[in-house]
Amino acid sequence: MSAALGLYRLQQVDSQMDQIHGRLKAIQETLQNDGELRAAMEAFSVSENEFKTAERAFKSTGADVEKQRIKIEQAESSLYGGKVSNPKELQDLQLDVASLKKHLVTLENIELEAMGALENAEQATQTAKSQLERVQADKSIQYNDLTKEGNALQKEIERLDSERKAVISGIPQPSVLTYDSLRKQKRGVAIATVSDSACAACGTTLTASQQQSARSTSQLFTCPTCGRILFAN
Numbered sequence: 001m002s003a004a005l006g007l008y009r010l011q012q013v014d015s016q017m018d019q020i021h022g023r024l025k026a027i028q029e030t031l032q033n034d035g036e037l038r039a040a041m042e043a044f045s046v047s048e049n050e051f052k053t054a055e056r057a058f059k060s061t062g063a064d065v066e067k068q069r070i071k072i073e074q075a076e077s078s079l080y081g082g083k084v085s086n087p088k089e090l091q092d093l094q095l096d097v098a099s100l101k102k103h104l105v106t107l108e109n110i111e112l113e114a115m116g117a118l119e120n121a122e123q124a125t126q127t128a129k130s131q132l133e134r135v136q137a138d139k140s141i142q143y144n145d146l147t148k149e150g151n152a153l154q155k156e157i158e159r160l161d162s163e164r165k166a167v168i169s170g171i172p173q174p175s176v177l178t179y180d181s182l183r184k185q186k187r188g189v190a191i192a193t194v195s196d197s198a199c200a201a202c203g204t205t206l207t208a209s210q211q212q213s214a215r216s217t218s219q220l221f222t223c224p225t226c227g228r229i230l231f232a233n
Helices: 003-029 034-081 087-137 141-168 173-185 210-214
Strands: 191-195 230-231
Touching: 003 034, 003 173, 003 191, 003 230, 034 087, 087 141, 087 210, 173 230, 210 230
Parallel strands: 191 230
Antiparallel strands: none
C-alpha cells in the first residue's frame, strides 16, 4: 500500500472522528445546561484523566523494573560466565550485582505503589461513571435520548480509534507527520484526490507527469497550487 493511499484512508477515518466529536460536543453542551449533570460529568472527566495518568505511571514503572532485571541478568552473566577471572574484577561485579538487586527492590516497591494507585484510580473512575449514569438516568426524555446517542458515538469513536491505529501502523512516520501538519493548515483536508485530471480540492489541472507522480507508491506528491498531498487511483 502506498503512503498516499494509507494517508487517504487515515483522513477518511479522521474526518469521521471529527464529525462525531463535533456531535459529541453539541450533546455535551446541551447536557451541561444542568448543574447536577455538569458536576457529575466534570467529576467523571477528572477521575478518568487521573486513571489514565496512573495507568501511564504503572506502565512506566513496569518498564523500569524489566530494564533493571535485564541489567541484573547481564551482570550475573558476566559474573558467572567464566570470562572474568581477575579477583578484583569479580569483586566489583559482585558489588554491581548486589547494588542492582537492591535498586530492583526499590523499583518493585515503586511498581507496587503505582499498582495500588492505579487500582484506586480505577475504582474512583467507576464510581464517578456510576454517579454520572445515575444522574443521566434522572433527566428528561431529551437528555436520555442524547445520552444514548452520546454513548453510541463514543463506542464508534473507540472503533474508529482502533481502525486509525491499524491504518497508521502501515504508514512511514515522516509521512504521518507531514499529514498531521497539513491537516492543521488545511482545515482537516490534507489529502486531495485527483478527479478529471485535476486536484479535487482546489481544481488545479494537473499534467500527465504530475498525475503519474500522484500515483507513485514510493513518495508523496503535493498539489502545486494548494499544497495538499494528492492521491490518485
